[in-house]
Amino acid sequence: MARSPVDLERRAEIGRERRAKTRAKIIAAAFELFGHENGLFSRVEDIADRAGVTRPTFYNHFKGMEELREALSDELTHDFLAAVTQTVSQMADPRQRAASAIRYYLRRAREDRPWAWSILNMSANGVIMGSETYRQAEQTVIEGMEAGMLPIPSSAIGRDIILGSTLAAIGTLLRDDPPSEYCETVAGYILLGLGVPFDDARRLASVPLPPLPGKP
Incomplete structure (x- = not known):
């Protein structure tokens, strides 16, 4: 039948x-x-x-570990990146958007060690911070360059400064006990590396962060 x-x-x-x-x-x-x-x-x-x-x-x-790492990266970063992007998109200055995003990621790493170790370990053999974060970081740099606020020769250099320094800082947060203002200090010096004047970099990296959607 x-x-x-x-x-x-x-x-x-x-x-x-x-x-x-x-x-x-x-x-x-x-x-x-x-x-x-x-x-x-x-x-x-x-x-x-x-x-x-x-x-x-x-x-x-x-197919193998590379494909699994990409899937895990999406699980780990997609919703968080969406919340960060939604929040920083309301900031007019692309330099502030970059600094704020860096601080959100570093604060999350400080608070959630398994998440931070996963980001660090996956980045060692794959796209740094995951493909979505990788693309978004470069897009923010492009916007800053187009606005004449980031005097660097290419968006790829800016992306690598942001992601490489942020990833190294995540490692420090996991292995050491940096001071409470560490996240803001790192964000400020990343802006400095992107060509932002010192006083502007320090100011933009210390602006109070609004809570992310769904967070108190």
Whole structure:
């Protein structure tokens, strides 16, 4: 007896749900492993074991570690970046947008160590801070250059100054105990490296930050 279209659709839906749950388990396991100091050395076998799946099942969902890191990066940064972008977009000065975004990321790193370790470990073998953050950082630099506020030769140089310095600062926050004003100091000196005058850089890096959407 032939199955009805409804039965076939339901079976397909169950299959999609099961696949999505397995993928989510793998990503969650990767976060648990990458969220520690030695997470950089995690292997496919380690992640599959933590997720309770086999290696073939892992490869049914991801081609390899690079694709998994990109998926994890999206999980870790997409919503946070969206909240940061929504908030800083209300600031007219692109230099302030850059400084504020840096401070939001560093403050998050100070407060959420597993998140910070994951960002640091993923960036070691992939796109720094994830592809979305990478693109947004360069876009902010482009806007600053077009406004005549960032006297640097290329947006790529500005992007690398922002992301490289921010990533190094995240490492410091994880391994040391810098003073409370560290996030603001780093943001100010990154602006200085982008060609912003010292007094302007210090002022822009110390403007009070509004809360992010959904945060008290």
